[in-house]
Amino acid sequence: MLPIILAAKYTEYMLMGYGVAALILGIVIGSIWWRYQMLQKDEALLEQLEKEEKP
Amino acid sequence: MTTYHPNRTRLLNMMTYISMGLVFLSSLMVFAYARPEALQGNAQKIFYVHLGTFFGSFVLFSVAVVGGVQFLRTRNNKWDILGLSTIEVGLAFALVNIVTGSIWARPIWNTWWTWDPRLLTVTIMWLTYAAYMMLRSGIEDPERRRRFAAVYSILAFSSVILTVVIIRVRPDTIHPVAGGPSVTSPDASGDFDMSPRVVQTLMFSIFTYIVVSITVAWHRIRLENRAQYIQSRKVELLLNA
Numbered sequence: 529m530l531p532i533i534l535a536a537k538y539t540e541y542m543l544m545g546y547g548v549a550a551l552i553l554g555i556v557i558g559s560i561w562w563r564y565q566m567l568q569k570d571e572a573l574l575e576q577l578e579k580e581e582k583p
Numbered sequence: 584m585t586t587y588h589p590n591r592t593r594l595l596n597m598m599t600y601i602s603m604g605l606v607f608l609s610s611l612m613v614f615a616y617a618r619p620e621a622l623q624g625n626a627q628k629i630f631y632v633h634l635g636t637f638f639g640s641f642v643l644f645s646v647a648v649v650g651g652v653q654f655l656r657t658r659n660n661k662w663d664i665l666g667l668s669t670i671e672v673g674l675a676f677a678l679v680n681i682v683t684g685s686i687w688a689r690p691i692w693n694t695w696w697t698w699d700p701r702l703l704t705v706t707i708m709w710l711t712y713a714a715y716m717m718l719r720s721g722i723e724d725p726e727r728r729r730r731f732a733a734v735y736s737i738l739a740f741s742s743v744i745l746t747v748v749i750i751r752v753r754p755d756t757i758h759p760v761a762g763g764p765s766v767t768s769p770d771a772s773g774d775f776d777m778s779p780r781v782v783q784t785l786m787f788s789i790f791t792y793i794v795v796s797i798t799v800a801w802h803r804i805r806l807e808n809r810a811q812y813i814q815s816r817k818v819e820l821l822l823n824a
C-alpha cells in the first residue's frame with residue numbers, strides 16, 4: 529500500500545496540508561498548556577504572598 | 584481553588600486519550616488504508632482533514648450559540664466561558680479548514696485562492712468570529728461584555744449557515760459538494776460518489792476531528808475557569824493589602 533501512496537502525484541501538497549494542520553492545532557494546544565503553566569506560577573506566587581500577609 | 588467533580592476530570596482525561604488514539608487511527612487510515620484518487624492523487628487526501636476540521640468548527644460554533652442563549656436566559660458566567668472557549672478553538676479549526684483548502688486548490692484549481700462564493704463566505708465566517716475575539720476584549724465592563732458576546736455569538740452563526748448553504752444554491756461555485764443535492768446536481772440523494780475505503784476514512788476523520796475539537800475546547804474551558812479564579816484571588820489580595 530505504501531508504494532502506491534508514495535508513487536501517486538501531489539504527495540508534497542498532501543504533506544504540506546497535514547503539516548500546516550498539525551502546526552496550527554499544535555500552536556492552539558501548546559498555547560493552552562503554556563497559559564496553564566503561567567497560571568500555576570501565578571497561583572504559587574499568590575499563595576506565597578498570602579502567607580506573608582498572615583502573621 | 585477551582586474544584587471539579589473527580590468523575591468529570593476522569594472523563595476529560597479519558598477523552599484526551601481517546602482523541603490521541605483517534606488521531607493515530609485516523610492518520611493510519613488516511614496514509615495507509617485509503618487509496619490515492621486517480622486524478623487528484625495524494626492531494627485528495629487533504630480532503631479528510633479539510634472536511635473534518637470544518638465539522639469540528641461547525642460543532643463548536645453551534646455550541647457557542649447554545650452558550651449565548653443560555654447566558655441570556657440565566658446570566659450565569661459559565662455559559663459565557665463556554666462561548667468564549669468554543670469560539671476560540673473553533674477559529675483555529677476553521678483556519679485549518681481554510682488553509683488546507685487553499686493547499687488542495689493549488690494543484691487542482693491551479694491557484695492558491697479564488698473568490699468563489701464558498702471561499703468568500705468561509706472567509707466572512709472566519710472574520711466574523713475573529714471580530715468576536717477582538718470586540719469582546721475591547722469591552723471593559725464584564726457584564727456588558729458577556730451580554731454583548733452572547734448576542735454576537737448567536738448572530739454570528741448566520742455566517743456558518745450561509746457557508747454551508749452557499750454551494751447548494753449558487754450555480755457559479757466550483758467548490759465540490761461532498762453529498763446531498765445542489766443546483767449543479769439536483770438529483771443527488773446524499774450518497775458519496777467515492778470508493779468504500781474513501782467513505783470509511785472520511786467518516787472516521789470527521790468523527791475524529793469532532794471529538795478532538797470538543798476535547799480541546801473542554802481544556803480551554805478549564806483554563807478560563809482557572810484564569811478567572813486566580814484573577815479574583817489577585818483582586819481579593821489587593822483589596823486586603
